Amino acid sequence: MEKQLHKSLADIAYSEAQKLAQVALLNNNSQITFDLKSKSEEGAELVFNFETDPVPPSVNPFLFTSKSVNRPEVGEKQIEEAIRQMVFFFAEWKPVEDRPIQDGDYIMIDLDTIEDDVPQKVFHHIRFEVSKARMASWMKELVKGAKSGDVLEGMSEADDTASEEEKREFKPKKVRLSILKVEEASLPALDDEFAKKVGAEDVEKMRESITKMLGDRADQKVNEETREQVNEFLTEQYPFDLPSSLVEAEKKHRKDQLLQDPKFKADWEKSSAEEQANVEEKLFNESAQAVRLFFLSRTVVHQAQIPITHKEIQDEAVMAMHSFGRRNVEVDKIPREIYALALSKVILAKAQDYIIDQSKLKPSAESNLLA
Secondary structure, three states, X not given: OHHHHHHHHHHHHHHHHHHHHOOOOOOOOOOOEEEXXXXXXXXXXXXXXXXXXXXXXXXXXXXXXXXXXXXXXXXXXXXXXXXXXXXXXXXXXXXXXXXXOOOOOEEEEEEEEOOOXXXXXXXXXXXXXXOOOOOOHHHHHHHOOOOOOOEEEEEOOOOOOOXXXXXXXXXXXXXXXXXXXXXXXXXXXXXXXXXXXXXXXXXXXXXXXXXXXXXXXXXXXXXXXHHHHHXXXXXXXXXXXXXXXXXXXXXXXXXXXXXXXXXXXXXXXXXXXXXXXHHHHHHHHHHHHHHHHHHHHHHHHHHOOOOOOHHHHHHHHHHHHHHOOOOOOOHHHOOHHHHHHHHHHHHHHHHHHHHHHHHOOOOHHHHHHHO
């Protein structure tokens, strides 16, 4: 009866207090706990604990200053390499079994470091061209004269073409190299017929298309690194308290996603308690940052009155489904959690773009915005 009396007092007190304070709960699942500090015939003192929607601070976009980002070079060398990769996609491979490896051959290898008790995988079923331009000198020397099926041991070394700094930082390691197979490549002629195979009118149009693709990729890399700078600016410049339940829910979601990967699950199950604790801490920090970014970007979008359309969210949700391997997507059957993720991405992208654009304006515009 005493316990029920305390609960009844708490229910009445909370209801009356909320009429005055009007502090909304975080969501319908939020738990409310109370601590009865004192009780007498005259009254009672209670302290309530519950989670509310966080209140992020206002964001001043003019405080953001982007750092210079090196745009990947798009020149003749990069274009030729992209064409080369495309040509090799149509290569015909002939196994080599009756002679030792020679320049111009292609070898499929496994490479492990063997200095520790347990070998560490470096490459698995990776193809290398045996040439000075495309293989490290130490590896080329190691496989010289070998044949398919041979298992070789040697020491990795810094390449002659490495910079002095790279040579200083390089740490030689004892390695085991397994030659899985040796092949010769027969490549198609680089002519207009080949260009048509890859969807271009002729070789010239193909080069133009590849140049544009490389340029778009370079611009995308610059854009992504600049956006990451915005993320760091927001999380470092505007700290605020987060509901622990939201962070834990995000952490659980990320962990569940990782555990769907058989390799991660196997590594997780055999890892030590300390290793698991380190992963849990990393997931917690990443989750806290993600939740903080969501609320800050939502604040920026609301503050700047940036419009967001249903089509933008729907398009992002469809892209998410495509990334999961789903090609034919019915928009009305996309799961709600995918739409929620899409909304978060659109809000963050809009906020990032706004901050980047505003930071490029003259400082005088800041006073106009604040006014």
